[in-house]
Amino acid sequence: MCHLCNVFALFSKAGDMGKNNTDPLLSIQDLNTWFFSRKGTAKAVNGVSFDLAAGQVLGVVGESGCGKSVTAQSVMQLVPDPPGKIVSGKILYRGKDLVPMTREQMRHIRGNKISMIFQEPMTSLNPVYTIGDQISEMFTLHKGCNKRQAMAAAADMLQKVQIPAPHKRVHDYPHQLSGGMRQRAMIAMALSCDPEILIADEPTTALDVTVQAQILDLMLALKEEYNTAIQMITHDLGVIAEMADQVVVMYAGRVVEAAPTKNLFSSPLHPYTKGLMASIPVLGERTKGQAKGLTEIPGMIPSLYDLPKGCRFVNRCPHAFDRCKTQEPELSRADAGHDVRCWLHSQGEVTP
Amino acid sequence: MTDLLKIEDLKVHFPIKKGILARTVGHVHAVDGVSFSLEKGETLGIVGESGCGKTTAGMAVMRLTPPTAGKVFWKGEDMEGMRPGKLRSLRKEMQLIFQDPYSCLNPRMTVNQILSDPMDVHGKYPGRERADRLAFLLETVGMRPEQGKRYPHEFSGGQRQRIGIARALALDPTLIIGDEPVSALDVSIQAQIINLLQRLKKQFDLSLIIISHDLAVVEYLCDRIVVMYLGKVVESADFASLYSDPKHPYTRTLLSAIPVPDPFRKKERIILQGDVPSPINPPSGCRFHTRCPDRMDVCEREEPVMKTFGPGHRAACHLYGKN
Numbered sequence: 001m002c003h004l005c006n007v008f009a010l011f012s013k014a015g016d017m018g019k020n021n022t023d024p025l026l027s028i029q030d031l032n033t034w035f036f037s038r039k040g041t042a043k044a045v046n047g048v049s050f051d052l053a054a055g056q057v058l059g060v061v062g063e064s065g066c067g068k069s070v071t072a073q074s075v076m077q078l079v080p081d082p083p084g085k086i087v088s089g090k091i092l093y094r095g096k097d098l099v100p101m102t103r104e105q106m107r108h109i110r111g112n113k114i115s116m117i118f119q120e121p122m123t124s125l126n127p128v129y130t131i132g133d134q135i136s137e138m139f140t141l142h143k144g145c146n147k148r149q150a151m152a153a154a155a156d157m158l159q160k161v162q163i164p165a166p167h168k169r170v171h172d173y174p175h176q177l178s179g180g181m182r183q184r185a186m187i188a189m190a191l192s193c194d195p196e197i198l199i200a201d202e203p204t205t206a207l208d209v210t211v212q213a214q215i216l217d218l219m220l221a222l223k224e225e226y227n228t229a230i231q232m233i234t235h236d237l238g239v240i241a242e243m244a245d246q247v248v249v250m251y252a253g254r255v256v257e258a259a260p261t262k263n264l265f266s267s268p269l270h271p272y273t274k275g276l277m278a279s280i281p282v283l284g285e286r287t288k289g290q291a292k293g294l295t296e297i298p299g300m301i302p303s304l305y306d307l308p309k310g311c312r313f314v315n316r317c318p319h320a321f322d323r324c325k326t327q328e329p330e331l332s333r334a335d336a337g338h339d340v341r342c343w344l345h346s347q348g349e350v351t352p
Numbered sequence: 353m354t355d356l357l358k359i360e361d362l363k364v365h366f367p368i369k370k371g372i373l374a375r376t377v378g379h380v381h382a383v384d385g386v387s388f389s390l391e392k393g394e395t396l397g398i399v400g401e402s403g404c405g406k407t408t409a410g411m412a413v414m415r416l417t418p419p420t421a422g423k424v425f426w427k428g429e430d431m432e433g434m435r436p437g438k439l440r441s442l443r444k445e446m447q448l449i450f451q452d453p454y455s456c457l458n459p460r461m462t463v464n465q466i467l468s469d470p471m472d473v474h475g476k477y478p479g480r481e482r483a484d485r486l487a488f489l490l491e492t493v494g495m496r497p498e499q500g501k502r503y504p505h506e507f508s509g510g511q512r513q514r515i516g517i518a519r520a521l522a523l524d525p526t527l528i529i530g531d532e533p534v535s536a537l538d539v540s541i542q543a544q545i546i547n548l549l550q551r552l553k554k555q556f557d558l559s560l561i562i563i564s565h566d567l568a569v570v571e572y573l574c575d576r577i578v579v580m581y582l583g584k585v586v587e588s589a590d591f592a593s594l595y596s597d598p599k600h601p602y603t604r605t606l607l608s609a610i611p612v613p614d615p616f617r618k619k620e621r622i623i624l625q626g627d628v629p630s631p632i633n634p635p636s637g638c639r640f641h642t643r644c645p646d647r648m649d650v651c652e653r654e655e656p657v658m659k660t661f662g663p664g665h666r667a668a669c670h671l672y673g674k675n
Contacts, residue, residue, distance in 0.1 A: 063538040063539060063540060064538055164626075178627045179402075179627075180627050181627070208401035208402055208565065208628070209401065209565065209567070209606060209609045209610055210401060210605060210606065210609050210624045211401075211627065212609065212611075213608075213609035213621055213623055213624075214623055214624070216611070217621070217623055235538065235539055236611065237539075237613035238610065238611030238612050238613045239611045240613070241611065241612065241613045241614055241615040242611045242612075242615075242619075243611075261615045262615050262616065265613065265614060265615050265616070266616070275540065276539055276540060277613065278543075279539060279540050279542065279543035280539055280542070280543070280568070280613065281546070281568045281569055281571065281572035282568060282612065282613060282614070283567060283568040283571060283595075283607070283610050283612055284571070284595055284612075285571075286571050286572055286591065286595075287571065287591065287592050287595035287596050288596075291572065293547075294543040294546055294547055294572070295543065296540070296543045296544045296547055297540040297543070297544075298544075300508050300510060300540075300541065301538075
């Protein structure tokens, strides 16, 4: 990285260090992001709360339509408006609420302090600019580097994400790179300003398994180096088990379970979480003669325009009883650090 | 017992045309000498990463892509010399299920029309039998007969995949080739489709070829597995010996690369360098040598031959001596 950028980075780090050391880095509190359309109101994110601590990997699991990507877009203030709108709730980054911020204020944070990588690297990179142009923009915009310095810094970043011949590759266009390389380039772009938070939305879903292993490895190594907190959004429980320290399970716009990764996998509480775990074939089980047969979760995710009255999982739940049909459970503490939204486990106190 | 399907040294090369004269300047070696066989009632898995030729191999079996070289035998009969009429009647015995349930159904046809199409083409279940047949097909895949009047856009991804499966069943096939049949589906829906495929296999005594990149799904469904890399088969074995004792370094890498949903399991992950090379100019010698963790000098020069390790377990790698 160029000299100037280093100095800048040092200053900004030192400035941030002093305040709010005890608070979580990112705290989402009772977030509601709704979409208003002719069909009605889709409450894509409906009262979601969770925290992300510095240096932590938080996994957000759920199927399509559960609101995991919209939560991430809300943090980045990238929800298309209209039809979407953050209706209520707070997104506190180092104690400052991002929701009421102006575009100008947000621009200093987005990409700089909080950055994001997407599932489809081809659609998120601009095809008419070179990789180098797109990465160096980060340095000219956020670090005040001049063009030449920025281009050199971009090549440095490509080197960091292990792209061979980075000084040649900066002049390549996205279509000249393979899928794995594009994802690396996007990670390079996302990490170029030393963000404190990296939001990764299905970063490896579109990649082959050997390339996925490379990218996950790279993300963990970069996390160690820069102490970046990662919010990892995925539907793949395998990726969660390998990467995350803490997991949030979402279903139809709600957090239904939140726990440290090991707790979640050793003792899942919510019937949906249990169902998810029982419905995936696990590598090696059949060979060892341990195949249990896949348990299906019957039915499908309810439409956000037409949610069931009580618990949102009631129509697919094998344990549903009368109360589930009429009243929705709160997210409550079931065990140390283990929260669940289910009437089967709601004896404990309600988490604030 | 003769095999239901036998493929010998199958090659599919696609010409690359350039310039105003559209001269052929090279070939994509999509499938380059693949052999495998399938017994009746067996489920065969073809695994590999994108670009390894697994889909092309499947298409060439059905002759939807003409093979450049090699032979495909159906019940001992060479498909090459068959008259078009014969080939056509043979196709009703092999059916395809596609990956993307959104693009494989015609949006302007109702489900009943979609299911009727193959039966019209082959003149099966005509007249009064048709309505019963449609209802039977829909019920078989877990849908209600009255849903047949609706259009594809009214269904979810999982239901559309069921419609695709019902269409594949319409002509009472012997073999169904599933090209990534569950990859595009949500996790909770995947299990529904996997269980459905297993049930149908028993109910109709089907043989299946499952083309997939998901080694966990393939292990769960398949009796025998063929691992492909850059147009070649690198290893083939029954599921138990492949997963417990993989021989080829590529198979080992694939198995180690898969994230396992168990945070307590410590895994030794083999990380490969770089990407899959281009099939236009595949590497010399062993095609995996550019990324192989166990590379030796000989790998660059000589192509390894298939060696047998046990009943039905074969792999092509120089690690295990010359012969």
